[in-house]
Amino acid sequence: MAVTLLSRRGPARTADVVVVGAGVVGAAVARSLSVGGARVVVVDRGEAAGGTSGSGEGNLLVSDKGPGAELAMAQRAVQLWPVLAAELREELRAGLPGGFPDLELEPKGGLVVATTEDGASALRAFAAAQRPAGVRATELDAAGARALEPALTPDVALAVHYPDDAQVQPVVATEALLASARHRGAVVLTGAQVTGPLLSGARAGARLAGVHTTRGDVAADAVVVAAGPWSGEVSALLGAPLPVLPRRGVVLVTTRQPHQVFRKVYDADYVGAVGSGDADLQTSTVVESTASGTILIGSSRERVGFDTALRVEVLRRLAAGALALFPGLAGVPVMRSYGGFRPYVPDHLPVAGPDPRLPGLWHATGHEGAGIGLAPATGELVADLLLGRAPVLDAAAFSVARPSLAAHLAGLPGAAA
CATH class of the missing domain: 3.50.50.60 (FAD/NAD(P)-binding domain)
Structure with a gap:
């Protein structure tokens, strides 16, 4: 060429x-x-x-993808990210005084939580379908989930731990x-x-x-x-x-807190929201900490074009969902919110x-x-x-x-x- x-x-x-x-x-x-x-x-x-x-939140996820082409791409990406991070660190170390900022690649794992029996059944079936494709997904009861996330609500019907989920600073x-x-x-x-x-x-x-x-x-x-x-x-x-098409999402960001959320934790409704083509507002709870000590709270999805107008109802629903998973977040200050647009394709x-x-x-x-x-x-x-x-x-x-x-x-x- x-x-x-x-x-x-x-x-x-x-x-x-x-x-x-x-x-x-x-x-x-x-x-x-x-x-x-x-x-x-x-x-x-x-x-x-x-x-x-x-x-974005910098999520590197296999936990939200059912068997198929996208899961295969995610699994390949899980293999590539650590190699890529090491290569970039080595390449760019000499290029800037003090080196390049760290990518904050953190293999923190993910925890998907169902708080109802219906949700537990759907989550169990979803994880079972992923395992033949090579996804590591371990079922946990309430005690097992709280051993990983002590601040988690005791109202856990079933949780699934995904050790290959990770996060990067985007x-x-x-x-x-x-x-x-x-x-x-x-x-x-x-x-x-x-x-x-x-x-x-x-x-x-x-x-x-x-x-x-x-x-x-x-x-x-x-x-x-x-x-x-x-x-x-x-x-x-x-x-x-x-x-x-643009699919809008909003995230809440708390002030810096003592470390109390150790993985990406989300409710079992998240997978359904990701796969839905509905244009109306959908929210599902996602809570995770960052390396700086803030807590990110999501997630929302709606197709409203490139409209950036702040909607208080969306923020209220995100906050309520976070409290349902982590009651100890009550009273934690939210210092800002931000929105972005995901590139949505119908299939x-x-x-x-x-x-x-x-x-x-x-x-x-x-x-x-x-x-x-x-x-x-x-x-x-x-x-x-x-x-x-x-x-x-x-x-x-x-x-x-x-x-x-x-x-x-x-x-x-x-x-x-």
Whole structure:
């Protein structure tokens, strides 16, 4: 591949692939391609990690995924994250005075809690279905759960411990991935909004040959759209729209507290909320501590476009759910709340790979709330395919051409044939 980056003043740099989006997924794609020898340009209309990646909790989860392609991607990511963290630490140690900030990769494990018998039955069945796929999931009674989390409510019908769940600091991870890519020659252009496609060839057989941006044209053999919840807009602008929609979530953040929550703890309703396609507000309780001592409380899901208006009812429901799991949080001050938008796809699977409707267009998006955890496996998959290597994961499962997306693609206005 050979690509040329064009500024308004003429040719400036050369690259092989343009990645649209400087969040954690785009950063992972850029880093994987750079490690593979590709010359990469990353463009983002804002700043690195300025969108969804900067609004996430940093979850790396297998506990919320049933058997199938997404679980396989999560399991691959669980293998990659410790290796990646060690590589980044070594690479970037000499690059900055005092070294690069720690990724805060913490293999803390997860605890899923059911407080009713119906919830316990559903949780037991879900964990049983995961185990043949290689997920470690241990059932605990109330006493066993409280041995792991002493502050947990005594009203536990069943809990399942997932030792492979982990957490990372998402902004630091994104910046570290980009820094690693830069060390290998990648260029990151922030404040560069994509305004249209660069096409080559006759209209009927056109190929995407780059993008127009507000900082000039970027010509390329391959364009990877990794713009999170804005991927639907960007892909439509380029001529092959994807059904990626924003799904809003809100998180409460407490003041620093003595360490009292040791794992990611969530109620058994969380899995159902993740897998639901309902546009209305859904909340399920998620409570976890951070390395700084704050406690994060989630989670909510609703499709309201890119509306950022604060809704007190959402905050009230999150707080009530947290108290149900951890009664000792009563009276703990909440110092702030923040919201973000997850990239939702109707069949609840990421899209990663080439778009058969428009040669030259690739996607790495649609991870909803799992993008931070799945980023390294997504970067690996896209790099494998782009660089002609045999992929570790089943690429067909994440393809634009998969059957579960067909009806949604056909229904999009202006969809390419």
